[in-house]
Amino acid sequence: MSISPSKYIFVTGGVTSSLGKGIISASLGKLLMGRGYSVTIQKLDPYINVDPGTMNPYEHGECYVTEDGAETDLDLGHYERFLNTPTSQANNVTTGKIYQTVINKEREGAYLGKTVQIIPHITDEIKRCIKLLGDTEKYDFVITEIGGTVGDIESLPYIEAVRQLKWELGEDTLFIHLTLVPFLKASGELKTKPTQHSVKTLLESGIQPDILVCRTEHELGIDIKRKIALFCNVEKEAVIESIDVESIYEVPIKMLDEGLDKVVLKKLNLNDSTKLNLDNWNSFLKKLKNPKKTVSIGLIGKYIELKDSYKSITEAFIHAGTTHNCAVKVKWIHAESINTKNVKKELKGLDGVLVAPGFGDRGIEGKILAIKYVRENNIPFLGICLGMQCAVIEFARNVIGMKKAHTTEIDSKTKYPVIDIMQEQKEIINKGGTMRLGAFTCNIKNGSKTKKAYKRNSAKERHRHRYEFNNTYLEDFEKAGMLATGINPDSNLVEIMEIPKHPWFVGVQFHPEYKSTVSSPHPLFIDFIKACLNQKN
Ligand code: GLN
Numbered sequence: 001m002s003i004s005p006s007k008y009i010f011v012t013g014g015v016t017s018s019l020g021k022g023i024i025s026a027s028l029g030k031l032l033m034g035r036g037y038s039v040t041i042q043k044l045d046p047y048i049n050v051d052p053g054t055m056n057p058y059e060h061g062e063c064y065v066t067e068d069g070a071e072t073d074l075d076l077g078h079y080e081r082f083l084n085t086p087t088s089q090a091n092n093v094t095t096g097k098i099y100q101t102v103i104n105k106e107r108e109g110a111y112l113g114k115t116v117q118i119i120p121h122i123t124d125e126i127k128r129c130i131k132l133l134g135d136t137e138k139y140d141f142v143i144t145e146i147g148g149t150v151g152d153i154e155s156l157p158y159i160e161a162v163r164q165l166k167w168e169l170g171e172d173t174l175f176i177h178l179t180l181v182p183f184l185k186a187s188g189e190l191k192t193k194p195t196q197h198s199v200k201t202l203l204e205s206g207i208q209p210d211i212l213v214c215r216t217e218h219e220l221g222i223d224i225k226r227k228i229a230l231f232c233n234v235e236k237e238a239v240i241e242s243i244d245v246e247s248i249y250e251v252p253i254k255m256l257d258e259g260l261d262k263v264v265l266k267k268l269n270l271n272d273s274t275k276l277n278l279d280n281w282n283s284f285l286k287k288l289k290n291p292k293k294t295v296s297i298g299l300i301g302k303y304i305e306l307k308d309s310y311k312s313i314t315e316a317f318i319h320a321g322t323t324h325n326c327a328v329k330v331k332w333i334h335a336e337s338i339n340t341k342n343v344k345k346e347l348k349g350l351d352g353v354l355v356a357p358g359f360g361d362r363g364i365e366g367k368i369l370a371i372k373y374v375r376e377n378n379i380p381f382l383g384i385c386l387g388m389q390c391a392v393i394e395f396a397r398n399v400i401g402m403k404k405a406h407t408t409e410i411d412s413k414t415k416y417p418v419i420d421i422m423q424e425q426k427e428i429i430n431k432g433g434t435m436r437l438g439a440f441t442c443n444i445k446n447g448s449k450t451k452k453a454y455k456r457n458s459a460k461e462r463h464r465h466r467y468e469f470n471n472t473y474l475e476d477f478e479k480a481g482m483l484a485t486g487i488n489p490d491s492n493l494v495e496i497m498e499i500p501k502h503p504w505f506v507g508v509q510f511h512p513e514y515k516s517t518v519s520s521p522h523p524l525f526i527d528f529i530k531a532c533l534n535q536k537n
Helices: 021-034 075-083 095-108 118-135 156-172 193-204 221-232 248-258 260-267 279-289 307-323 343-347 364-376 386-400 449-454 471-480 523-536
Strands: 007-013 039-045 092-094 141-146 173-180 211-216 239-243 293-301 326-334 352-355 381-384 417-421 436-444 458-465 467-469 483-487 494-498 505-508
Touching (some): 007 156, 021 141, 021 173, 039 075, 075 307, 092 095, 092 118, 118 156, 141 156, 156 173, 173 193, 173 260, 211 260, 248 260, 293 307, 293 364, 293 523, 307 326, 343 364, 364 381, 364 386, 381 386, 386 494, 386 505, 436 494, 449 483, 449 494, 467 471, 471 494, 505 523
Parallel strands (some): 007 141, 007 173, 039 092, 039 141, 173 211, 211 239, 352 381, 381 505
Antiparallel strands (some): 417 467
């Protein structure tokens, strides 16, 4: 099936943030793909940072990295996990990026003689970024999620740009607005007024939503739907209930039950009787909801107050666990809280431990202590990026005897810089977008645990770091029993470290979690959880 030109669906949010626009966009994408269409989802973010790579996870949650090395919003992770298709630079646009392009063009003289303004220059650049995806002719549908809440000063240029696109593209566009229908416990009522107000705000900007998706804790019922339809100028069938569910992976099915895909197709004048195939999704859901076993995994990080900081990791646990009919119980452990006295107690009863990525020195000694414990006690271990680097430091200090070995990120004068800044990073001063980013090839050694997991000789995995294993010490490590089992064939950088004598001890310099999806759980996570299950038994 192929639609030309592409159809553009805009998703806005009202009343409050965090209503789940990303999940609704991904769910709609899933349903359209289930009908045989090609879909891509894009996120427009209203902040002035060029990308979220320079933000602390407390500000923004996880920074998600794409195959082509863009540091992006975590919603792109949801898009990939649901649709199983890679996103790219073009799928995340920020106000910072838009202004940077326009200002650079102004300096080049592209607007000579003109006053450069929000309308038309900024809005034109926004429209260009949206249409870029449709113009590739690769996609039947381009779903564009507009970050923030309508009425925010920051998102006004985006709203204006999509209003103009509606004028230009006419019937090829559709507007979905997400709102909240709160429940007042005292009176036992669902309230529609916030929805009415937020649609009014949208109307003030010249946009009439075609479909309303109403987030609610209780069933809306036909009367409420009718009321919302009447006050907001939408058809009753276009008022879609989005009730709270246990797992985000249930949302596509809820949207299907509510008929979201059919309303979308109808409003875009497309055939809505095409066959929908969600067999794989449904069998995943069935397994997810009926686990036969459980494992407990400790996730050690320093941003654990905000669980979104490790979104891709916890989702990868769910995908891989489900493969084994297994629920993964995560014990969140703050790296700073671990010390020599409590490490045993903190990790007791865990079937496996994952040490998370991160930057800077906070909590690093706690991570190293935890790794020593799991190494000595044969508990399955997966270290990701900084987690792998900590495993290397621990091994150097406690097995090889390199006292005070460290990464030069934290101790630039260490006698044993077992983790050191990459050559190519040494002269870089700017912080934004300058790490080693995106997918690189890694050759995997025969006989290793990772080879058994991947069942392939090489893998392409995504990166986001400045420091690396220092090859000067490789021989010392291999002699002492920690092997480099994954190597980048072009740069010779170490990508994977393993201890073959341990039941399952793997550190990876890359981020496998970014590539785990519902239909393609990541092999390393699958094997890690298998090791945790073995540990439990
Ligand atoms: N801070 C480390 C580096 O830059 C690790 C980064 C990470 O864990 N993503 O190399």
